[in-house]
């Protein structure tokens with residue numbers, strides 16, 4: 001009986017996984033297209049730009065190196081972002097800052113920079129992050145690799161997605 005309950009709980013979790021991954025990808029995809037159109041020409045790829053220039057302050061706000069609010073800056077900078085774009089950008093920026101630290105803490109001892117790992121080992125197939133040679137679904141793989149929580153694994157998969165999407 002217990003076993004049966006556990007088994008059906010497991011199936012439910014497994015069934016939800018591809019949907020989670022798809023939702024994440026849609027956000028990353030949308031963000032990426034807009035960043036490329038509006039910001040790329042001056043700032044290059046979003047990941048390195050965000051990790052080099054932005055941080056999260058003590059109050060949890062995203063700020064520049066000078067402590068200027070990015071939320072306020074995005075209202076007017078480079079023509080400004082509208083009310084659907086701004087929350088999307090801030091949400092992806094936050095993930096990029098958080099996973100930058102996460103990668104340094106938990107992955108860099110065994111792997112090179114996230115960008116290098118993505119470039120050498122990973123590939124996008126039908127909008128999913130996959131191992132280029134291993135053919136693994138990376139979203140699922142990271143649930144049991146590198147001591148990540150499920151939320152962290154999702155963030156990390158999103159970042160790999162954005163890095164791969166940005167390749168030219």
Ligand code: HEC
Nearest residue numbers: 035038039041042043053054064065070073077078081089
């Ligand atoms: C025409 C070039 C140009 C475009 C396009 C542009 N930026 Fe900028 N951006 C700059 C310059 C130059 C700076 C640094 C000077 C300053 O502080 O204003 C800057 C600064 C920033 C900063 C603050 C970084 C820091 O360290 O102070 C953020 C955040 C930023 N841009 C985000 C964006 C986003 C998001 C977009 C797209 C919606 C964008 N920028 C489009 C030129 C541009």
Ligand code: HEC
Nearest residue numbers: 106107110111121131132133134136138145146147148156
């Ligand atoms: C203790 C060393 C170690 C740590 C820490 C580690 N990894 Fe790994 N990782 C490996 C090894 C070894 C492999 C290759 C395993 C295999 O192919 O079976 C691997 C494989 C991978 C792959 C799949 C590559 C492919 O070709 O399928 C990804 C993605 C990955 N790691 C990401 C991460 C991330 C993200 C972190 C941090 C949260 C992390 N790893 C932490 C050792 C590590």
